[in-house]
Amino acid sequence: MDALNRTLDIVWPARMMPYTGWALLMPALLLVGLLVLGLFQMADSSLHTLDRSTFLPSENYTLENYRTVVENATYGKIIWRSVLGAVLTVFFTLLLALPYSYIMVRTSSSAVRKVLLVTLFLPFFIGQVVRAYGLLIILGTTGVANNALGLVGVEPIRLLFNFPAVVFGLVQYMLPFAVLMLAPALTAIPRETETAAASLGANWLQSFRHVVIPMAKPGLIGAGLVVGTLALTDFAMPAMLGGGSQDFIANAIYDQFFRTADQGLGAALALMLVVLGSVFVAIVISIFGAGTLGMGGKK
Amino acid sequence: MxxxxxxxxxxxxxxxxxxxxxxxxxxxxxxxxxxxxxxxxxxxxxxxxxxxxxxxxxxxxxxxxxxxxxxxxxxxxxxxxxxxxxxxxxxxxxxxxxxxxxxxxxxxxxxxxxxxxxxxxxxxxxxxxxxxxxxxxxxxxxxxxxxxxxxxxxxxxxxxxxxxxxxxxxxxxxxxxxxxxxxxxxxxxxxxxxxxxxxxxxxxxxxxxxxxxxxxxxxxxxxxxxxxxxxxxxxxxxxxAPTNPFVAGFLGLSSFVEGKATADGDLQSGDLKVLGVSAGDVTEGVPVIAAIRAEQIRLARSAPALGACEMQLDATVIDTIFEGERQMYIVEAASLPGTTFRVYHHDPEGFGLFDIGDPVAIGWNRRDLKIFRHAAE
Known part of the structure; x- marks a missing residue:
């Protein structure tokens, strides 16, 4: 240990101690710094339009790309679809994740808990693209779902390449994230609190509504934020389950960068997405207060 | 209201x-x-x-x-x-x-x-x-x-x-x-x-x-x-009036003596007859355990100083514990080897009257020692 201490004295002398915190912060600052740098570059390229004759960005600065995003009905539609998709995904994911994690946390049978955990995590290990393919197989016209419907005499219906399919895929994809964020929040609620609610006259539903949900609020908001931002910026589910007809913003950005090579428009869309995501987070935090997320401070 | x-x-x-x-x-x-x-x-x-x-x-x-x-x-x-x-x-x-x-x-x-x-x-x-x-x-x-x-x-x-x-x-x-x-x-x-x-x-x-x-x-x-x-x-x-040794031990601070019941309801330990009253179903010859509370044992330098106590024993102080409002002594009676008594002592003159190793006398009144049938092991 002495040798270690002596080496430490040479590498990081005692007088440097006050700066230890900053030194440890460096990697984070570096990472965020690079991201900000990239963001500035994006902002710069979003201010140049693409010259269709030379396929080079224009020399002069212009807001033309933003005008296109705002005025072109296609982009309006895409943005609206992304926002609606994200909101619906948050709603349905939390609706399913809350009872799921509640049962997982409260069950007295460790076998049930294990089954719930494994069921949750098995799809988690499989990549998003593979899962989307899986859903294609299940939901296809001759897929498992339609075969099952056929058994009860229902004609095959188109379950794929529409908006509900994308939301379904997103909910299925987000569920593990939400459950993982909710479970600790529910674990933190003492069982005794629910027992108390029962002794005070609350039935199961009232206890859930007046005690469990308010006390799980930090977890619900945290899970909602994560699910919402991930869904808003998702690429694979709209691309694969939407079949090109249900593009989200990320798909539009991809098209601009890699199909039409219009970097400027792509960058403008990307920045729009950053703004949308930030506004979403800002709204949630201003409504519920940072305090509920355990970030200190009061509402 | x-x-x-x-x-x-x-x-x-x-x-x-x-x-x-x-x-x-x-x-x-x-x-x-x-x-x-x-x-x-x-x-x-x-x-x-x-x-x-x-x-x-x-x-x-x-x-x-x-x-x-x-x-x-x-x-x-x-x-x-x-x-x-x-x-x-x-x-x-x-x-x-x-x-x-x-x-x-x-x-x-x-x-x-x-x-x-x-x-x-x-x-x-x-x-x-x-x-x-x-x-x-x-x-x-x-x-x-x-x-x-x-x-x-x-x-x-x-x-x-x-x-x-x-x-x-x-x-x-x-x-x-x-x-x-x-x-x-x-x-x-x-x-x-x-x-x-x-x-x-x-x-x-x-x-x-x-x-x-x-x-x-x-x-x-x-x-x-x-x-x-x-x-x-x-x-x-x-x-x-606890009805069993558990209650006697759980409430207050009690000391216990083991032995056999005598015909007149006392406790026989070796050659010593320990005076007490039996609580409950105690018949001659059954194994019994007796309990007495720390505040019901009197403690003095020698037997005459105890005053009127129906049961009197010579003992040695083996530990002394200061508890604030009173002093607690742990003493061992010469005639009951292996049995220790915990005694609360309120001393109007000042604390610390006895030291470890001092010979003392302890005593109690018959009604304060409760004799219970020993639960089957």
Whole structure:
């Protein structure tokens, strides 16, 4: 240990101690710094339009790309679809994740808990693209779902390449994230609190509504934020389950960068997405207060 | 608080009404040991009963069965003549103060107290007045808008009491709510529980492992050990006349002597006849164990200084412990090798009269040494 201490004295002398915190912060600052740098570059390229004759960005600065995003009905539609998709995904994911994690946390049978955990995590290990393919197989016209419907005499219906399919895929994809964020929040609620609610006259539903949900609020908001931002910026589910007809913003950005090579428009869309995501987070935090997320401070 | 005086809980004709009756109640969690083993007792309306016992004695299980959180595996519990077990907890009229209080942290003190009223569909117009009345009862008038985490430990206790009582339950259950408090606050809250219970006259069952608390607050005490009720008596009776060695050892500080019963009800240990009175079923020759409380043994420099003591022994001080208001000596009697006596000594002249190794004399009156049949090993 002495040798270690002596080496430490040479590498990081005692007088440097006050700066230890900053030194440890460096990697984070570096990472965020690079991201900000990239963001500035994006902002710069979003201010140049693409010259269709030379396929080079224009020399002069212009807001033309933003005008296109705002005025072109296609982009309006895409943005609206992304926002609606994200909101619906948050709603349905939390609706399913809350009872799921509640049962997982409260069950007295460790076998049930294990089954719930494994069921949750098995799809988690499989990549998003593979899962989307899986859903294609299940939901296809001759897929498992339609075969099952056929058994009860229902004609095959188109379950794929529409908006509900994308939301379904997103909910299925987000569920593990939400459950993982909710479970600790529910674990933190003492069982005794629910027992108390029962002794005070609350039935199961009232206890859930007046005690469990308010006390799980930090977890619900945290899970909602994560699910919402991930869904808003998702690429694979709209691309694969939407079949090109249900593009989200990320798909539009991809098209601009890699199909039409219009970097400027792509960058403008990307920045729009950053703004949308930030506004979403800002709204949630201003409504519920940072305090509920355990970030200190009061509402 | 005039409208909520003791009168409403008291039986109209002064007759003794039974509020809670448990008959042959057992709880089997499996594993061969009964958590509660054939417990039977009755509790009169308006009285304060404490179930006292060490951890694992089954006292909390018994309370949870009365509350309806657990269903007994045998026997029957009735509250006000009605068998419980059929109705879920939220359909019963039982107020409970929990070990960790279980207040709702997302609500203010007043909202916590109003919660049972809302759940039990009291007239919304009467709720604020009622909440304020009960907050005043627990001396928290003006604290209604505080959030739970803005209240001190003692204030949180008071909110929990108000919340459990505000809907005027038939029965108040206290599940060791004072266990986590520091001594000063605990003693203050014990007196508060007593005051509030007297004011409202609500039938109360308290569970604790704190013998002092049990003696201070209760009208009746049930001592439990190993799932069985050991003794059910009033505090004074329980302390003065324990019916078995467990109760004698659990309340107060006792020293024990083992031996065999003599024909005239004393204890024979070797050549020495130890004078005492037998409690319960003791016949000549059976193995017995005798208990005597530390404050009932007299201690002096020599036998003549003991005064009138029916039993006198020579002993040696083997340890001396200063306890503040008194000195405790551990002494070993010469004629009872291996048996130590713990003696409280109040010395008006000053502490520290005897040192380790000093020869002393100890003595007691016959009636103070209780002789019990030795439980089969």
């Amino acid at each position: 005039t409208d909520r005086s003791a009168a409403q809980y008291a039986p109209a004709d002064g007759a003794r009404e039974i509020a809670v009756r448990a008959s042959h109640v057992s709880m089997d969690f499996g594993g061969g040991v009964l958590a509660v083993d054939d417990a039977s007792f009755e509790l009169e309306k308006g009285r304060f009963l404490t179930i006292l016992g060490p951890s694992g004695s089954g006292k909390t299980t018994l309370l949870r069965m009365i509350a309806g959180f657990q269903k007994q595996t045998a026997g029957e519990i009735t509250i006000n003549g009605k068998a419980v077990g059929a109705a879920p907890p939220h359909r019963r009229s039982i107020g409970m103060v929990f070990q960790r209080l279980a207040l709702f942290p997302h609500m203010t003190a007043a909202e916590n107290v109003a919660f049972p009223l809302k759940m039990r569909r009291f007239d919304p117009r009467t709720i604020p007045d009622r909440v304020n009345g009960f907050l005043e009862l627990v001396k928290l008038g003006g604290y209604g808008n505080r959030r739970i985490n803005e209240l001190s430990g003692g204030q949180q206790q008071r909110v929990a009491i108000a919340r459990a009582l505000v809907f005027e339950p038939d029965l108040l259950l206290l599940d060791e709510p004072l266990a986590a408090l520091d001594v000063k606050l605990r003693e203050e809250m014990q007196l508060e529980f007593r005051r509030i219970q007297h004011e409202l006259g609500v039938t109360t069952i308290n569970v604790t492992h704190d013998q002092r608390e049990a003696l201070v607050v209760s009208d009746d005490i049930i001592v439990m050990d190993g799932g069985r009720i050991q003794q059910h008596a009033k505090p004074v009776e329980l302390y003065r």
